[in-house]
Amino acid sequence: MKIKIGVGILIVVCFFFLLPEPEHISVSKKTTSNDTFHQSLSELNSDFILRNINLYDGEKLHHQVDIRIEKSRVVIVGINVSNENNLFEVDGAGRTVIPGLIDSHTHTWGNALELALNFGVTTELDMFTMPDFSRQHQKLRERLDNDQQADLFSATILATAPGGHGTEYGFNIPVIESVEQVEDFVTARIADGADYIKAVYDAPENPRKHFPSISRDILKELIRTTHNKNKMLVVHVDNLVSAHQAIDAGADGIIHSFMDKVADDAFVKLMKRRNAFIIPTLLVEASMVGLKPGEFILNDSESADYLSRMQRQQISASFMDFGIEENAFQRALASVAKLSKAGVTILSGSDAPNPGTTHGASIHAEMMMLVDAGLTPEQALHSATGAVSQTFNIGLRGTLKVGAPASMVLLEGNPLENIEQTRNIRAVWKNGKFYARKKYLSEQDLSPAIKPQMISDFNSDEKNTAFGAGITPTTDQFAGGKSIVALNWERKADQPKDKYLRVVGEVKAGFAFPWSGFSFIPGEDFSSGANLSQIESLSFEAKGVKDMQTLSVLVFQEGSFQPSSLNIPLEKEWKTFTIEFSQLQGIDLSSITNISLVESGKVGEFEFMIDNLRFD
């Protein structure tokens, strides 16, 4: 009998030694230099296998696994996944893959979605932008080939009271005055493509009022209507009592960790009971009290090169002084700690591009702030990945579960041990496509300085200029206004060969600061600035048609929508004007994106003529 048992055990042992083990085809770590590693990563597109990685799938970390991507989607995560189709594969050598990050609070326009992707943010949840922009980009998110920018979800226009927060930016937005208007407002937002509705609410009980607010009844009606239409409603609040009332009224979540008081137990319980979430936006809160916790990123070796000039300025920018004491920010941190401890869902949002924040880079700083507040690195990472996926209706974005589009980030280290590792990016894939991160080398990368020269004598019919992207009409329609303009190249009566630019238009009410005129784009495109550091002045000939006509000269620098401006009086005769750049306040000539000559302020028809625009 003992012999039989022995033989049996022997057979079983032999059996286990016959079982097949995976073949090792992966490249060993030692032989892969960083450059060739990066090179091979860049070849991983739409169908590939990344082996031997730690993979955080948005919910949990899998140690030493492989991930196979097919048709730009995650097909399998496992150990020694097979490779029947001979897909290109790379050994990740123990690095960490996380889902593409989600910034749950942005204001998105321009090239924000590209900037976001440059830092591994593959989805942005916009909390107020103009529908013209969002509609166009929301459509793109359904496409797997939308691989050069982040996906956009948007609230479109926020719901606020006349004169309430959201109206101060000058955009002519619809506001809600009565309960009766709510239904139409929500219907209109959904027609605009809103994925969820954002409301701004300030309870009457809050003693410190900054703006008028919609009433509690309107808020309730908004929540009811929105929920009836199967959308979520999030509420911007800046104080505890408003937050409490908003959640009590049935809001799905609140935005901003208020600084007036630390969340009390009743509120924490309420949040927990209602399963509500909070997007604390700690970075922007810090910025509001004058702190700059996100500024380190400007000098961070892993991040600095990937920040555009505009982003650098946004990060350095400050709010005007709200008069909030600095330690109020500690209350925001304390609330987050309390809510997190109670198990309330916390989502990472940067509120970019508010002063102190920027798209993409700031979500990394926000996660660090959340860890400072008391979240574990895993919770912080979850707040920018899986937690958003669970909270908002955004599909499998923020996860790397089977079937999810392969939007992911390869990190050198393990962010679950140290959240700062999220910035240590080795590669970004958007929808399975390797994204070549854009580097902006700070000083030496400036475009060569433009020499003093004629910009345009307008003798050509075309909008081209001697350098830069040319002449283009500009009106407040860009910001939702109604002003119109037409540019005409016309011959001078006395000198048929010499043409000038006749600008005809009408400044119409509709935007808080209406304008109409033309722009000269000195850089290669709208967003990249030209280096005018060797230019001292701008000169041109101009002529008006009315008495007391003024022309505004607006000079924009990269990353800023606040121009430096100068008004000049026009006469009914041709006259040469010279604008010394030294007259303009606080402008960095090394990066100018736009010089506009416009009629502004005064509503009505206008006409002016320009010739021989030049730099000296």
Next chain:
Amino acid sequence: MNNLNMDKVGTERPGWSDLQLSSANSIKPGESNQSIDVRENQIVASVVDVSKHYGKNKALDKVSLNVHCGEVLSVLGPNGAGKTTLINILLGRLSAEHGTVSVMGNLPGELRTKRRCGAMLQVSGLPDMLTVKEHIELFQSYYVSPIAYTKVIDLAGLEEIQNRYSKNLSGGQKQRLLFALAICGNPDLLFLDEPSVGMDITARKSLWSAIAQLKNQGTSIILTTHYLEEADQLSDRVMMLNKGSIIQQGTPEEIKSRMRFKKISFTSEVPIQKLLSLSAIERVELAGNLYEIQTDKPVKALKQLFEMTDDISNLTVTGAALEDAFIQLNRSHETKSEESSDTSEVAN
């Protein structure tokens, strides 16, 4: 004790069948000087004042009983008399509500107690796919000093079927296997619950001879049976239970002697009506031309009989068999009791 028992196995006594009718004296002459243990442990099991109820039904009512070393005790009684309850209490499967029970000086059901006991219970089936031999060897392993395998086979009469699966055994063969399992551990106390059920007469005889052999070796045996002949032949002592109480106790002879009746049997062509007219005759049974007459005045009855006819041959006069006693005692007990004799015994 082991060695002692082993010795006893070795010393087979010729003519053991003579002992069938021997008295209840449990200790044989000559054994008494073999071991002090035997005398000291004269009582192998004792039940003192034990009661047991199932709901309203009284299964045992203040029963007291001693089992002596080397004794065969038969427990008789109709269904529901409390036999199985008593056995189960001795085996430790049931707890006594009242009174004390001790087996081999220990509590019943303890492992050390069980190692010195063997039990043959009524079992409706055994694991099909083991052979007789495997069953026995397994049970032998439970005991410290089991009887040699060949001896077990011999005692239970299983030589020819030791490699047969228990699935293929007849009812009687199964009983023999169960008997083998009960005795294989060389127990000091053996419980036999209806051991000869399903056996033919030859098997039954050899079972009896095996039991007697064990008894001779000093094994104490508690036997329940429906076959009164079995009890009559094997027992040193008979205990009759009815409705949870002991109604009679003693050697088979003692019990039988308590009977008033003698049995007169003969063959005759005399019509039965004529016999019924005789005053000394209590009861007459006729099978073919064989008469059996019960009487409490045998001399008078014989006299009347011979006065009536000469046609009498094969005449024998015997005392009553245990069976007769049993029937009679039960009958008298039942007539005393007004309650119906509901079955209160536990179904196995």
Next chain:
Amino acid sequence: MNIVATESQPDLIKIYLLESKAEILKVIRSPGFTLPSLLFPVMFYLFFGVIFTMNAASMPTYLLATYGTFGVIGPALFSFGVGIAIERGQGWFELKEVSPMPASAYILGRVAVTFLFSVFTIILLFTIGAIFGEVRLQREQWLLLAVILTFGSIPFCAIGMALGLYLKSNSAPAVVNLLYLPMAFLSGLWVPINFFPELMQSVANFLPAYHLAQLGLKVVSMDSGQSVWLHIGILSLYLVVFSILALKAYTKKDKQ
């Protein structure tokens, strides 16, 4: 001469070996009963894990762990639950009970059968997984998975034992099946748990089979991410609770 019998002990190891051998022989000699219960999980795995798999790359590995679980808990529940109930019905269990067999031997014998079943099932599953499902695991993973599955059947032995001691012999097979099959399904042994609605997923958290499967899946990093200690804890809890129930049933005198 005066060796006191009550103080000496029979050879416990020998009893264990013989008891296990007897139990194993009983099972081996009843192929009509043994083969179907052995092949059931294996066929299931072959069909759903290998032939009709939804995802050739991960499914065979995933289902190897879950059908392995399915394959080891069946024998545990049946050998103990149905086996004991039937022997009780025959009166055989009582005969063993009054014999000096140590209760541990009885349990061990049936554990041995369960383990033997488990090892056979595992070998069959692994063979099919390796050959037809192209499952590739590190040697340690193969071994660890086999060990976890084999020893993971112990809590189910306890559950089976309690069932076997409480159930009647004629209803035991039906009751055990009624527990076994729905538990297997709800624990995600047939279909990965994440295909279920969330409510069902949370139900699984209370089922021991789910936790054993998760331990197995952890070996191949396909588990749902809960702590090892949670799984082990809940399995131990089941083991303790059902062992106590079984002990209560066993030591209860006056069985009716």
